[in-house]
Amino acid sequence: MPCRRYVVRGQVQGVFFRVTTQQTAQRLGLAGWVRNLPDGSVELVANGDEQKLKELERWLWKGPPDARVEDVECSDVTPQVFSGFSVR
Numbered sequence: 001m002p003c004r005r006y007v008v009r010g011q012v013q014g015v016f017f018r019v020t021t022q023q024t025a026q027r028l029g030l031a032g033w034v035r036n037l038p039d040g041s042v043e044l045v046a047n048g049d050e051q052k053l054k055e056l057e058r059w060l061w062k063g064p065p066d067a068r069v070e071d072v073e074c075s076d077v078t079p080q081v082f083s084g085f086s087v088r
Contacts, residue, residue: 003047003079010070012042018087020064028052031082
């Protein structure tokens with residue numbers, strides 16, 4: 001099962017990005033986590049079906065209504081085992 005790390009840059013903190021990312025990932029049946037980074041970006045790791053990961057990435061480019069996404073960096077990472085999708 002593929003596992004991806006994403007770093008989302010722009011106005012993505014203080015706009016409910018983590019919570020809506022969690023809700024979106026759960027709706028898609030993905031597992032992993034999301035957290036804020038000190039530089040103002042948001043990092044997440046998710047694993048699951050390839051098509052669902054692509055759908056998540058498309059959503060990350062939009063984010064919640066108050067977000068302004070400037071960049072989404074995506075990379076494959078070593079598969080991990082998660083229980084659900086959490087906010088860290």
